[in-house]
Amino acid sequence: MLTLSKTHQVIIGVVLTGLIIATRGHHFASINALPSASLAVFFLAGLYLRPTWMFPALLALCAGLDFYSITFAGTSGFCVTPAYGFLLPAYGTMWLAGRWFAKRYSFSAHAMLPLIGSVAVAAPISELFSSGGFYFFGGRYPDPTFSVFGERLMKYFPHQLENIGFWLGVALITHVALVLVSRASHAKA
Numbered sequence: 001m002l003t004l005s006k007t008h009q010v011i012i013g014v015v016l017t018g019l020i021i022a023t024r025g026h027h028f029a030s031i032n033a034l035p036s037a038s039l040a041v042f043f044l045a046g047l048y049l050r051p052t053w054m055f056p057a058l059l060a061l062c063a064g065l066d067f068y069s070i071t072f073a074g075t076s077g078f079c080v081t082p083a084y085g086f087l088l089p090a091y092g093t094m095w096l097a098g099r100w101f102a103k104r105y106s107f108s109a110h111a112m113l114p115l116i117g118s119v120a121v122a123a124p125i126s127e128l129f130s131s132g133g134f135y136f137f138g139g140r141y142p143d144p145t146f147s148v149f150g151e152r153l154m155k156y157f158p159h160q161l162e163n164i165g166f167w168l169g170v171a172l173i174t175h176v177a178l179v180l181v182s183r184a185s186h187a188k189a
Contacts, residue, residue: 046098
């Protein structure tokens, strides 16, 4: 099981918050070349951060950034519909997958299967909530059908997987490097 000190959790929380701020939408801090980190951040927050209040805090941060970008930064509000609420279960799915994996974590190659499995299950469920909610309940598409939704899913979901994979890959490399450095420094002491 993954357990971190409060200091490490605070540092990770700040980094994850920074990732959302830097990569979410078009607002004052947007870096357009970086893929959205939101789904990966919720997975990583579930994995690393023990306080459950972090989940609603991250939701509030995302909603606040979206509100700011639409209200003050001139971003289109096309995606903000009654279906916006479907982001709660979409992000919640990733958060819970991170929580599930945290209980199975070990610093070994054996942990890769549950890591990949948790993401492989959570990512499509999350996508069904976010994209499905938007398509069927957002009011932007008259007469939505499952066949058209399937086409849209095949078009947009691979990009979401790339984003998740990119950020989780960065997190994995960072995690391994920090553990190895920590072990090396403890061995010298």
